[in-house]
Amino acid sequence: MTTTTSRESVAFQTALEVIAEVEPTVAAAIGQELADQRSSLKLIASENYASPAVLLAMGNWMSDKYAEGTPGRRFYAACQNIDAVERLAADHATALFGADHAYPQPHSGIDANLVAFWAILAHRVEAPALAEAGVKNVDAMGAEDWARLRRSLGDQRMLGMSLDAGGHLTHGFRPNISGKMFEQASYGTDPATGLIDYAALRAQAQEFRPLILVAGYSAYPRLVDFAAMREIADEVGATLMVDMAHFAGLVAGKVLTGDFDPVAHADVVTTTTHKSLRGPRGGMVLCTEEYAPSVDRGCPLVLGGPLGNVMAAKAVAFAEARRPEFADYAQRIVDNSRALAEALLRRGVTLVTGGTDNHLVLADVSGAGLTGRQAEAALLESGLVTNRNAVPGDPNGPWYTSGVRLGTPALTTRGLGTAELAEVGDLMADVLEATTAEGDSKVKFRIADGVAERTRARAAEIVGAHPLYPGVELV
Numbered sequence: 001m002t003t004t005t006s007r008e009s010v011a012f013q014t015a016l017e018v019i020a021e022v023e024p025t026v027a028a029a030i031g032q033e034l035a036d037q038r039s040s041l042k043l044i045a046s047e048n049y050a051s052p053a054v055l056l057a058m059g060n061w062m063s064d065k066y067a068e069g070t071p072g073r074r075f076y077a078a079c080q081n082i083d084a085v086e087r088l089a090a091d092h093a094t095a096l097f098g099a100d101h102a103y104p105q106p107h108s109g110i111d112a113n114l115v116a117f118w119a120i121l122a123h124r125v126e127a128p129a130l131a132e133a134g135v136k137n138v139d140a141m142g143a144e145d146w147a148r149l150r151r152s153l154g155d156q157r158m159l160g161m162s163l164d165a166g167g168h169l170t171h172g173f174r175p176n177i178s179g180k181m182f183e184q185a186s187y188g189t190d191p192a193t194g195l196i197d198y199a200a201l202r203a204q205a206q207e208f209r210p211l212i213l214v215a216g217y218s219a220y221p222r223l224v225d226f227a228a229m230r231e232i233a234d235e236v237g238a239t240l241m242v243d244m245a246h247f248a249g250l251v252a253g254k255v256l257t258g259d260f261d262p263v264a265h266a267d268v269v270t271t272t273t274h275k276s277l278r279g280p281r282g283g284m285v286l287c288t289e290e291y292a293p294s295v296d297r298g299c300p301l302v303l304g305g306p307l308g309n310v311m312a313a314k315a316v317a318f319a320e321a322r323r324p325e326f327a328d329y330a331q332r333i334v335d336n337s338r339a340l341a342e343a344l345l346r347r348g349v350t351l352v353t354g355g356t357d358n359h360l361v362l363a364d365v366s367g368a369g370l371t372g373r374q375a376e377a378a379l380l381e382s383g384l385v386t387n388r389n390a391v392p393g394d395p396n397g398p399w400y401t402s403g404v405r406l407g408t409p410a411l412t413t414r415g416l417g418t419a420e421l422a423e424v425g426d427l428m429a430d431v432l433e434a435t436t437a438e439g440d441s442k443v444k445f446r447i448a449d450g451v452a453e454r455t456r457a458r459a460a461e462i463v464g465a466h467p468l469y470p471g472v473e474l475v
């Protein structure tokens with residue numbers, strides 16, 4: 001009997017066999033994860049599916065090297081191959097995003113933000129203090145100058161988007177180190193429209209005078225006018241930092257251009273590489289020439305040794321994102337998001353801002369008498385994987401919440417189109433209509449008989465028609 005086995009099948013199957021010889025439980029979990037991902041209809045806005053080439057670039061001996069420093073300037077010997085992939089990742093990234101400089105070392109989005117914060121502090125606070133003390137580096141500072149510098153580093157301000165309006169924990173909130181490093185204030189959205197009010201933001205920035213104005217979000221379903229943000233930052237002498245962790249794929253795919261292109265307007269841009277950008281789990285900083293020397297000191301300032309295997313995978317992912325197909329993918333993400341939003345609106349589901357311009361939709365389920373937590377659990381039981389999320393001014397706080405966040409990057413990678421996303425919207429609405437809270441519980445709920453089963457069956461058919469990693473068959 002002859003069988004045709006794809007190269008991807010051989011690669012992953014063989015890898016799992018090698019792993020299983022040492023620890024079969026790990027091999028089994030990896031195999032099960034593929035089965036689970038394949039069978040679930042994933043609407044988690046921050047997740048995606050990286051290509052086999054990206055995944056395979058991570059699983060090898062590029063992980064074995066230490067390479068602190070930057071290409072050509074390492075603290076370790078024999079880093080020529082790490083140099084090659086890091087340079088390539090950076091070159092692809094600068095070309096892809098039109099940035100002056102790229103630093104592909106951060107291990108995650110949070111790490112990229114930490115690098116950015118410290119680079120901005122180094123450039124704007126530490127460098128002038130060194131000049132004043134007449135020394136070249138902090139080791140040469142006298143004890144008093146050093147003490148003064150440390151105090152002034154701790155005395156800086158950041159203005160970022162509030163968590164409930166869609167900002168991120170790393171934009172100055174107390175549970176994260178950014179909120180302990182900076183004195184923080186946050187801007188929200190207009191309660192009537194749900195949109196950022198740039199006039200109010202300008203007035204707030206003029207009053208607060210931040211060192212850093214942070215733009216970017218995890219749960220804002222509309223475009224951000226980065227040109228307006230730039231003007232505001234310039235007026236108050238702030239560095240404009242954009243965290244495009246969520247929407248980097250839309251920037252790479254040229255869906256966000258002109259005033260909405262963060263790289264064209266910000267001093268420093270941070271991102272993850274695994275969300276809409278569809279690369280390996282990791283982070284990156286892009287910046288202007290002015291900030292490049294400070295950003296390049298991210299390791300060892302706040303980062304450990306770079307992950308050579310992940311930088312290799314970043315280079316592969318960025319090469320993929322430079323292809324014309326990626327622009328088409330990015331446009332389909334947004335088309336799908338709109339189709340999903342329109343279907344939900346037709347069914348009377350309340351959406352924050354009344355719709356979407358990007359890859360995500362934020363549904364407010366409080367009108368149906370549910371918390372986000374109940375809606376998330378009811379949808380999950382019905383085969384739809386979403387995550388609960390606060391809505392602006394959320395009375396249920398960030399744990400129970402009143403919203404569910406939906407995103408289309410992952411389903412778009414699987415090849416679903418607008419008709420299917422409209423049907424997914426209808427399925428969601430069916431479940432939400434059939435779900436009721438038990439008493440005044442924020443957690444317990446019940447779904448009318450048969451609805452979860454019916455929805456789960458249909459969701460399985462929809463994803464079944466769009467196989468995930470179609471070349472990969474594990475036995």
Ligand SMILES: *Cc1c(COP(=O)(O)O)cnc(C)c1O
Binds near residue numbers: 245
């Ligand atoms: C996801 C996200 C991050 C964090 O990324 P990790 O890779 O999980 O550290 C940072 N900022 C924003 C805006 C995000 O959405």
